[in-house]
Amino acid sequence: MIDPRSITDDFEETARRLARKGVERELLEQVRSAALARREAIVATDEARRQLNAGSAEVGRLVREGQVERAGSKRAELAAAGEQLGILEAERRGAEESFEELLARVPNLPDEVVPDGSSEEDNRVVRVEGYDPGAYEGRELRPHWEVAEALGIMDTERAAKLSGTMFEVLRKGGARLLRGLVDFGLDLHRARYEETVVPHMVRTEVIERTGHLTKFDTQAYRLRDDELWLLPTAEVGLMGLYQGEILAEADLPKRSMAYSVCWRREAGAAGRDTRGMQRLHEFHKVELVSLCTPETSQEELQALLGDCEATLRTLGLPYRVVELCAGDLTFAASRVYDLEVYAPGLDRWLEVSSVSLITDFQARRGGIRFRRAGSGSVELVHSLNGSGLATPRVWAAVVEHGQQPDGSIRLPEALVPYVGTDVITA
RNA sequence: GGAGGGAUGGCAGAGCGGCCGAAUGCGAGGCUCUUGAAAAGCCUUGGGAGGCGACUCCCCGGGGGUUCGAAUCCCUCUCCCUCCGCCA
Incomplete structure (x- = not known):
C-alpha cells in the first residue's frame, strides 16, 4: 500500500x-x-x-x-x-x-529517476558485461534442451508423464548441476546474507501481507485441505518473518537469503517461452532480501544489484543490466533492475533476477517497522529483493555456454568444486 | 488424532464487570549527587486512528457475543505447554 x-x-x-x-x-x-x-x-x-x-x-x-x-x-x-x-x-x-x-488497487510510486515509458520497449539497458558477439561466430550453438536431452540429463517427456507441461525431470549430471548451482549460490552470498530455511507452505495472511496474493495475482498454488499456500518465491517466507515487528535501527540493514523451491501457476503464460528450462511451474532459487532505513535504500539497491551480478560474473556468463521504465515496473516496485543472461543457443537474453526496491510499500501492508536509535520514533522500513541464483534459467545458460562440439558440457570453473567434474558427459 | 492447562507492556508477573491502558519487580532512558564511576534518590518509558491544536477514540493473542459498562463473563479461531497415540 x-x-x-x-x-x-x-x-x-x-x-x-x-x-x-x-x-x-x-x-x-x-x-x-x-x-x-x-x-x-x-x-x-x-x-x-x-x-x-x-x-x-x-x-x-x-x-x-x-x-x-x-x-x-x-x-x-x-x-x-x-x-x-x-x-x-x-x-x-x-x-x-x-x-x-x-x-489496494493503487501501485507504488515509481522513483523519479526511473525512465518514462509504457512497456518493455522503453526499458533502458544500463550496461552489458562479458558479452562478445564475435565469440559465437562459426560455432554450432543449440538450445539447452537439445543439448541436455541428447546427453540424457533432462527428460521433458517423462516430466510430462509425472506432472504435465512446464515441469522438468533432471538426471545424472543435470541433477548434479542443479544441486551444485544452489550450493554455489548460497556460498557466494553467505558472507552478507543470513542463511535461512523457511517453510515452503505459508498461511494466507502471510502471503497476502507480502503482496503476493491480490485479486489480480493468481500465481500461487493453494492447498486443498489446509489454509496454506505454496511459496511462489522465498521472499514471501523471508519477509513474512518480520511481519508485525518493530526492529531496532541497529539491526538494519537486515539482509537474509533462503534457498527454496518456488511454485507458480503461470496462468496466462501457457505456450509462451515455455520450451526447456525457461519457464516452469516448479523451480529452485536462492533469494536475497534486505530491510533497511529509508535514507539508505537507494545505496542498498545498488549493493543488492552488485550482489546479484556477482553470481553471473563469477560463473563467467555474459549478462546485461536493464533498468525498467515506469510503465514496466511491477505493482509494488519503485525501481527495478533486471539482470538478463545471454543464452547463445537461443540467441536471447533471459531474465534471471529482478532486483527491486519496494520502498515502504510492502512494509506498510506487512507492518514491518523499526525504531530510530536517537528519537525512539517508529517508522516503516524499506524492503528490497532480488534473485541471488534462479536455477532454471541459469542452468540453461550454463548448458548453452558450455556446449562443446562432442555434445558434452564444459562447466564454469567456479562450479567445478560443486558439481565434482569440469565436464558433463553422457 | 485424543485429554487437560495457558496467552496481559522490552522481560517477569498481579489484576472482586465500573476507581484498569493496566499494580509490582527487572530492564532501558533522563536528571540530582560525584573528580569519574558505582550506590542511592527523583522522573520518564507500548502501539495505532482522527484532529493545526486542546484533545478524543481503539488495542490486555485474533474474531464475535452478553452488558449502560469487559483484561475480567460466554462462544469461536490461532498459537504455546503437559500427557496419550502415531511417525521421518
Missing part, C-alpha cells in the same frame, strides 16, 4: 507520479473520496463512543453512591445510545472496507 496521505494531502503530485505507471486519475479520485468518507465515519463513531463512555462512568458513579433510580434511568437512556453507536459502527466498517479495497 502507498501512504494514503499522499492522496488526500498531495493529490496532484501523487497523480502525476502515478500517471507514469499508467494509473488512471479516476481511481485516485475514488480513493480520495473514500478516504474522506472513512475519516468522517471515524469522527462520528469516536464522538458517539466518547459520550457513551462518559455516560457509563456516570452510571458507575451513581451506583456507588446508591442512587439506584437515577442509575436505572440513565442506563435506559444509554441503551438507546448504544444502538445508535452500533449503526454508526457498521457504517464505519463499510467505509473502511471500501477505502482499503480501493487503496
Whole structure:
C-alpha cells in the first residue's frame, strides 16, 4: 500500500507520479473520496463512543453512591445510545472496507529517476558485461534442451508423464548441476546474507501481507485441505518473518537469503517461452532480501544489484543490466533492475533476477517497522529483493555456454568444486 | 488424532464487570549527587486512528457475543505447554 496521505494531502503530485505507471486519475479520485468518507465515519463513531463512555462512568458513579433510580434511568437512556453507536459502527466498517479495497488497487510510486515509458520497449539497458558477439561466430550453438536431452540429463517427456507441461525431470549430471548451482549460490552470498530455511507452505495472511496474493495475482498454488499456500518465491517466507515487528535501527540493514523451491501457476503464460528450462511451474532459487532505513535504500539497491551480478560474473556468463521504465515496473516496485543472461543457443537474453526496491510499500501492508536509535520514533522500513541464483534459467545458460562440439558440457570453473567434474558427459 | 492447562507492556508477573491502558519487580532512558564511576534518590518509558491544536477514540493473542459498562463473563479461531497415540 502507498501512504494514503499522499492522496488526500498531495493529490496532484501523487497523480502525476502515478500517471507514469499508467494509473488512471479516476481511481485516485475514488480513493480520495473514500478516504474522506472513512475519516468522517471515524469522527462520528469516536464522538458517539466518547459520550457513551462518559455516560457509563456516570452510571458507575451513581451506583456507588446508591442512587439506584437515577442509575436505572440513565442506563435506559444509554441503551438507546448504544444502538445508535452500533449503526454508526457498521457504517464505519463499510467505509473502511471500501477505502482499503480501493487503496489496494493503487501501485507504488515509481522513483523519479526511473525512465518514462509504457512497456518493455522503453526499458533502458544500463550496461552489458562479458558479452562478445564475435565469440559465437562459426560455432554450432543449440538450445539447452537439445543439448541436455541428447546427453540424457533432462527428460521433458517423462516430466510430462509425472506432472504435465512446464515441469522438468533432471538426471545424472543435470541433477548434479542443479544441486551444485544452489550450493554455489548460497556460498557466494553467505558472507552478507543470513542463511535461512523457511517453510515452503505459508498461511494466507502471510502471503497476502507480502503482496503476493491480490485479486489480480493468481500465481500461487493453494492447498486443498489446509489454509496454506505454496511459496511462489522465498521472499514471501523471508519477509513474512518480520511481519508485525518493530526492529531496532541497529539491526538494519537486515539482509537474509533462503534457498527454496518456488511454485507458480503461470496462468496466462501457457505456450509462451515455455520450451526447456525457461519457464516452469516448479523451480529452485536462492533469494536475497534486505530491510533497511529509508535514507539508505537507494545505496542498498545498488549493493543488492552488485550482489546479484556477482553470481553471473563469477560463473563467467555474459549478462546485461536493464533498468525498467515506469510503465514496466511491477505493482509494488519503485525501481527495478533486471539482470538478463545471454543464452547463445537461443540467441536471447533471459531474465534471471529482478532486483527491486519496494520502498515502504510492502512494509506498510506487512507492518514491518523499526525504531530510530536517537528519537525512539517508529517508522516503516524499506524492503528490497532480488534473485541471488534462479536455477532454471541459469542452468540453461550454463548448458548453452558450455556446449562443446562432442555434445558434452564444459562447466564454469567456479562450479567445478560443486558439481565434482569440469565436464558433463553422457 | 485424543485429554487437560495457558496467552496481559522490552522481560517477569498481579489484576472482586465500573476507581484498569493496566499494580509490582527487572530492564532501558533522563536528571540530582560525584573528580569519574558505582550506590542511592527523583522522573520518564507500548502501539495505532482522527484532529493545526486542546484533545478524543481503539488495542490486555485474533474474531464475535452478553452488558449502560469487559483484561475480567460466554462462544469461536490461532498459537504455546503437559500427557496419550502415531511417525521421518
